Amino acid sequence: MVDGAAAIARGALDAGCNFYAGYPITPASGILAHMLRELPKVGGIGFQGEDEISSIGHCIGAASAGATVFTATSGPGLSLYSENIGLAIMMEIPLVIAISQRLGPSTGAATASAQGDIQFMRWCTSGGYPVIVLAPTNIPESYHLTKRAFKLAKRFRNPVFIATDKDTVMTTESVPVDEMINAPDWPEIPTEPVGKPLDPYQINGTIHHYTGSSHTEEGYITKDPDIIAQFNERLKNKIESHIDEISLVKADLQEGADTLIISYGVSARSMEAVVIQLRSQGEKVSALTVYSLWPIPEKKIQDCLRGIKRIIIPEMNHGQYRHEIERLVNRDIELIGVNRVDTILITPEEIMETYHG
Amino acid sequence: MSEVLTSIKKKSNGEVITKLSPKEYKGKVDPDWCPGCGDFGLLNGVRKACAELGIPPHKILITSGIGCSSNFPGYFNAYGMHTLHGRPVPVATGVKLANHELTVIAVGGDGDGYGIGGNHFLHTARRNVNINYFVMNNQIYGLTTGQISPTSNFGTKTKSTPFGSIELPINPITTAIMAGATFVARAYTGDSKHMVEIIKQAILHNGFSHVDVFSPCVTYNKVNTHNFFKQRTVHLEDVDHDPTDWKAACEKAMVWDDEIYIGLFWQNKERKTLEDLDPVLDEGGPMAFRSLGLSKDKTQKLIHKMM
Ligand SMILES: Cc1ncc(C[n+]2csc(CCOP(=O)(O)OP(=O)(O)O)c2C)c(N)n1
Ligand code: SF4
Ligand SMILES: [Mg+2]
Numbered sequence: 264m265v266d267g268a269a270a271i272a273r274g275a276l277d278a279g280c281n282f283y284a285g286y287p288i289t290p291a292s293g294i295l296a297h298m299l300r301e302l303p304k305v306g307g308i309g310f311q312g313e314d315e316i317s318s319i320g321h322c323i324g325a326a327s328a329g330a331t332v333f334t335a336t337s338g339p340g341l342s343l344y345s346e347n348i349g350l351a352i353m354m355e356i357p358l359v360i361a362i363s364q365r366l367g368p369s370t371g372a373a374t375a376s377a378q379g380d381i382q383f384m385r386w387c388t389s390g391g392y393p394v395i396v397l398a399p400t401n402i403p404e405s406y407h408l409t410k411r412a413f414k415l416a417k418r419f420r421n422p423v424f425i426a427t428d429k430d431t432v433m434t435t436e437s438v439p440v441d442e443m444i445n446a447p448d449w450p451e452i453p454t455e456p457v458g459k460p461l462d463p464y465q466i467n468g469t470i471h472h473y474t475g476s477s478h479t480e481e482g483y484i485t486k487d488p489d490i491i492a493q494f495n496e497r498l499k500n501k502i503e504s505h506i507d508e509i510s511l512v513k514a515d516l517q518e519g520a521d522t523l524i525i526s527y528g529v530s531a532r533s534m535e536a537v538v539i540q541l542r543s544q545g546e547k548v549s550a551l552t553v554y555s556l557w558p559i560p561e562k563k564i565q566d567c568l569r570g571i572k573r574i575i576i577p578e579m580n581h582g583q584y585r586h587e588i589e590r591l592v593n594r595d596i597e598l599i600g601v602n603r604v605d606t607i608l609i610t611p612e613e614i615m616e617t618y619h620g
Numbered sequence: 621m622s623e624v625l626t627s628i629k630k631k632s633n634g635e636v637i638t639k640l641s642p643k644e645y646k647g648k649v650d651p652d653w654c655p656g657c658g659d660f661g662l663l664n665g666v667r668k669a670c671a672e673l674g675i676p677p678h679k680i681l682i683t684s685g686i687g688c689s690s691n692f693p694g695y696f697n698a699y700g701m702h703t704l705h706g707r708p709v710p711v712a713t714g715v716k717l718a719n720h721e722l723t724v725i726a727v728g729g730d731g732d733g734y735g736i737g738g739n740h741f742l743h744t745a746r747r748n749v750n751i752n753y754f755v756m757n758n759q760i761y762g763l764t765t766g767q768i769s770p771t772s773n774f775g776t777k778t779k780s781t782p783f784g785s786i787e788l789p790i791n792p793i794t795t796a797i798m799a800g801a802t803f804v805a806r807a808y809t810g811d812s813k814h815m816v817e818i819i820k821q822a823i824l825h826n827g828f829s830h831v832d833v834f835s836p837c838v839t840y841n842k843v844n845t846h847n848f849f850k851q852r853t854v855h856l857e858d859v860d861h862d863p864t865d866w867k868a869a870c871e872k873a874m875v876w877d878d879e880i881y882i883g884l885f886w887q888n889k890e891r892k893t894l895e896d897l898d899p900v901l902d903e904g905g906p907m908a909f910r911s912l913g914l915s916k917d918k919t920q921k922l923i924h925k926m927m
Contacts, residue, residue, distance in 0.1 A: 279912055282718060303899050305912050308717050313743035317710035320703070320740075324683070324714025327701060328722070329908035332714075350704050463908060464699045464715075464722060468678055472693060474702035483649055483694055484702070 265438055267431040268293025270402045271361055272301060274409025275333045280359075281307035282330035284321035286314055286340060289374040290429035291363040294335040315343035319358075323347060326356045327473060329463030331413065335361035338380045339368050341387060348422050349388035350475040352498065357416035357461070359409070361425040363432045364528075366606060375606030376429045378528050378579040384424045385557045390495075393502040395419065395509055396557040398426040400531040403442035405431060407449075408554060414452040415509065419501055420461060426556060428579075430529045430608060449511055457501050502558055510560030513552040514567050520547040521572040522618065525564070525588060527553045529608065530577045536611040541618065548618070559587055568592060575617055577601035577609045640674055642667040647695040658835030658846075659689050659756050661809025663696065666725070666754070668812075669819035670698075680723045681715050683708040685737060687729035688763045689756035689835065706737030709744045712751045719906035720750070720895050723823060730757040734770040734790050745801035745828050750893045752822050752829045755792065756809075758837035759844045766840035776843070792832040793873035793885050797866055802827035802888040804869070806881065808834040808853050810846050814882065821884060827893050834882070849880070856883030863887045 271294055275283075283298040285291070295311065302309035308325075312318030315336055322332040336344060341362055351358050362384055366377035384396050395415050399405040409425055416423040462471055472482035477491040485491060502509070515538065516523075526534040531552045538550045551567050553560065574596055576585040582600045589598055601617050603609050645667040653659050670680060680698035684690035686705035693700030699722075703711045712726040733741055733755045744753070760778065761767040767780035771792065775784045796804045803825040807815035815833065822829035834849050856863075861872060861883065869885040895901045904910060 281907060281910075281912060282714070284714070306900050306907070306910055306918075307912070308898060308900060308907055312710065313739055316707065317713075317740050317743065320707045320710025321714035321717070323703075324701070324711035324716075325718035325908070326714075327711075328681075328715045328718035328906070330714075330718040346704055347707065350707075354701070464678070464681055464719060466678055466721075470677055470697060470699060472700040472702065474694070475704060476702065481648070482700070484691075 264435050265402055266293060266433060266435045267402055267405045267427060268433070269297055270405040270443070271335070271409045271425065271427065271432070272297035274406040275359065275413065276301055276305060278410045278413035279331045280333045280413065281305065282322065282325040282332040283307070283309035283334060284312050284318040285334045285336060286312055286318050288337045288340050290365060290433050291335040291337050291340070291361065293432055294361055294363070298333065315340040316347065319344045319347040322358055323351050323354070323356050326358060327354070327461070327463065329461070332357075333359045333361075335363060337363050337365050338383065341380060341383060345387040348394070349390060349392070351422050352388060352392045352394070353475045353477075354473040355420035355458070355461070357420050358422040359412045359416050359425065360422060361409070361427055364426065364428040366604065374429065376529070376579060376608055377604065377606065378428055378530065378583070379604070381426065381556060381578070381580060381583040384426060392498050393558055394422050394424060395502065395555070396424040396426050397511070397554055398527045398556050399431065399554070400528055400552060401431065402436055402438045404447075404554070406443055407446055411449070411452060414454070418452055418454070418456055419505070420456060420458060421502065426528060428529050450508070452508065457505065506558050506560070507562070509555050509558060510563045511554040512560055512563045513554065514563070515551070516549040516567055517542070517547050519570070520549040521570055522575065523549045523551060523567055523571045523573070524575045524577070524614065525551045525553065526577050527556055527584065530579055533609050533611045533614055534577055537614040537618070540611065540615065553584075556584065559591070561591055564588065564591055568596070571596060573597045573599065575599050575601060575614065577614050579603050579609060640671040640676065642671045645670055645677060645697045647697050649694050651691070651695045653688060653691075654839050656838040657688065658758060658809040658837070659692065661812060661815070662727070662754060662756055662833050662835055663692060665809065665812055665815045665819055667696070668816045669823060672816070673820055673823060675723050675823070679721070680725065681712070682725045682727060683712040683715070684726070685728035685732035686763070687732050687761070688837075689727065689729040689758075690732060692727045706732050706735070707740070708732070709737060709740040709751075709753060713744060713747070713749050716749055716751050716895070717898070717901070718908040720901055721906050724751040726751060726753045728755060729762065730755060730759060730771045731761045731769045734792055738770070742795070742799040745796050745799035745830065747894050748800065748802055748827045748891055750826055750828070750895055752831070754819070754822075754831045754833055756835035757792065757832050758835050758841055759789070760837050760841040762837045762840055773843070791873060792830070794870045796830045797869055797873070797886045801830045801886075802891050803829035803884070804886040805831045805884045806834070807831055808849050808882050809836070810850055811853060811882065814855060818884065825887065827888070827891060852878060852880045853882045854879045856881050856885065861885070
């Protein structure tokens with residue numbers, strides 16, 4: 264019996280995490296509790312900051328000094344993280360951040376189920392620099408994708424999000440042991456960094472500087488438009504030119520299907536249930552689970568479109584990912600959202616109803 | 621480290637003392653502060669203090685926020701992080717916990733530290749992390765060209781208070797003492813010798829060291845000028861102040877008149893630091909460089925400690 268919080272924390276620890284700072288917020292506090300209890304046992308440090316701004320600041324400092332860092336929060340905390348996430352991008356600091364999604368600011372309904380931060384994660388920084396967002400649909404994937412997030416953060420020296428949600432993080436389920444132990448057959452992430460490796464203030468090391476401003480290679484602020492342009496292009500390209508490596512989906516395609524259901528996170532579980540039901544009724548239907556939400560795995564999505572006339576996209580928001588898919592597909596394909604923003608999970612029946620129109 | 625600037629002496633017991641020159645800490649970029657800006661004073665002062673203490677550049681990490689003053693790390697030859705407005709202190713804390721062998725210094729302005737970063741100031745003081753925080757206090761927002769700051773006096777006219785400020789300033793010294801800082805001092809960049817002594821003591825202090833440094837802005841603050849401070853500053857060391865007496869410290873910190881005290885207001889050498897109390901930092905090298913996992917021995921000790 265395990266909940267998503269424990270699975271994510273375990274994934275972080277098994278990935279070599281030795282530093283955590285965070286601030287309590289439902290439904291992410293479970294991750295904080297696990298990390299702060301487990302870290303000292305492996306010789307790591309974890310503590311609660313006075314707010315989210317300091318917590319992510321602690322993480323950035325520790326990561327710059329060579330620690331492998333992790334933090335978790337929800338939408339309101341992401342608001343407070345966002346300026347520092349921009350800083351981490353500019354300084355090329357590896358960070359793994361789990362976002363346990365809920366509904367809006369404040370409290371009350373805010374602590375209930377939603378997938379409301381899909382666009383927020385992508386666009387939370389001034390300048391709109393790319394980030395990587397991974398979305399597990401269940402508990403074993405929470406564990407394995409968290410481990411993967413650490414590899415990506417290190418390789419790209421960039422913040423990587425785990426987009427989870429209240430239901431996955433807070434629901435305790437019994438999970439087949441082999442699904443936790445055996446890694447899915449996802450392509451490996453190379454270990455060498457794509458750019459210069461991080462230099463953690465070594466004794467007799469090379470003196471270097473960080474700044475959140477556009478800078479020269481040595482870390483000094485510059486006002487030279489050519490250097491600024493090169494720098495900004497590099498940050499964008501280091502992620503976007505590796506999109507094939509980052510892209511991760513599960514395509515469950517059926518020959519002859521003209522309907523494709525695309526989903527992610529907790530909503531993908533209802534999608535899976537529907538696909539089983541439909542096929543048992545003799546329907547032909549394809550399904551695509553998107554694990555790497557950002558950068559958008561455009562090619563992998565387009566690879567699933569042969570013969571497709573209709574795409575159904577269940578998600579617990581007003582269509583935050585559907586609008587992205589709209590850009591990628593021909594106009595003659597019909598796009599239908601199944602959307603809920605009332606704290607209730609999307610049920611297989613609802614998707615079924617939409618399927619039957 | 622260049623040989624020319626470094627003299628290495630051997631004590632009779634064979635211990636090597638490395639005496640560094642302040643020039644060793646000169647950064648690759650020259651300051652673009654206005655001529656006469658107080659911040660030059662702190663820059664030179666920290667260089668001198670580090671040299672006199674013999675801390676080589678690669679053992680120092682300086683974080684800063686955003687402001688004129690926060691451009692400091694770029695002008696200093698040591699590891700540096702120029703962070704966000706108000707956030708140098710949390711980042712410094714993170715560095716210190718990951719590598720507690722570094723001398724960690726956070727610097728910034730009065731707006732940076734007491735305004736937007738005020739919460740971090742309070743809680744870092746309370747946490748007593750062994751870092752140093754030097755605030756270049758010019759009682760104005762310099763970089764944004766002259767708005768009111770949390771340390772501006774009542775009545776101050778600025779671009780954002782065209783009719784004069786109707787708010788009272790924060791007192792950084794009493795605030796730091798009340799928040800639990802274990803080393804609280806004030807210095808003035810125009811009194812370099814005294815300031816260097818304070819900085820050296822701050823760095824040597826085991827705990828959170830806060831130094832509020834009068835660092836006049838010659839462009840946007842025409843009241844709290846070098847002349848203003850030259851006429852008023854009095855060394856606490858000359859008035860028989862006892863830095864273990866917090867009440868006397870607060871009383872003296874409240875004086876803002878013909879006399880303004882500078883020096884060490886308050887020091888608590890007894891309190892343990894966050895690092896001293898952390899169950900994994902009490903022995904061994906930097907946490908970030910250790911291999912993950914603990915020996916059986918250490919685990920036993922740790923569990924015992926955590927119980
Ligand atoms: C979040 C954020 N808000 C506002 C600013 C704009 N800003 C830059 S420096 C500064 C204040 C500078 O005053 P101070 O901290 O006293 O430093 P000084 O320039 O006087 O040395 C402000 C408001 C910013 N960079 N970031
Ligand atoms: S504006 Fe003021 S604080 Fe900024 S560099 Fe000039 S004198 Fe210094
Ligand atoms: Mg100022």
